[in-house]
Amino acid sequence: MVGPRILIVEDHHVFSDALELLLGERLREERVGRAEFRRAATVAGGLGLVREDGPFDVAIVDLMLRDGDGADVVRKIKASSPETRVAVLSSALDLSGSLEAGADEVIGKERPLVEIISHLACLAGVGPDVSAAKGARQKRHVSA
Secondary structure (H helix, E strand, O other), rough: OOOEEEEOOOOOOHHHHHHHHHHHHHHHHOOOOOEEEEEEOOOOHHHHHHHHOOOOOEEOOOOEEEEEEEEHHHHHHHHHOOEEEEEEEOOOOHHHHHHHHHHOEEOOOOOOOHHHHHHHHHHHOHHHHHHHHHHOOOOOEOOO
């Protein structure tokens, strides 16, 4: 079964590897299918993937990237593909601008990894938020 297409824009490679491994496993366990992941470590790389390989079902974007602000990636994704569900995942203290940029969910990296994966899986169509993911979603800020 073909699963969701997921974009990860994250400059910490070990964290990005963990997200792909754990989220991919969770989606397979929940019989959502085998997710296709594309990854970038910079704003430029993320924008390139959005332009060349989009649309994606879900995008996971870090705010603080080496070459700029991940909010630029969020805006571009939502402008070109408004149906893409976008989660900002960052250690930045002020994440309020992420919702303004168009993110559907904002998750602080200080959360336990199992909780982060659970929120991301919901965006991909797993769990209690499945009906919300397919219809009108309420934007959420998940932090400590």
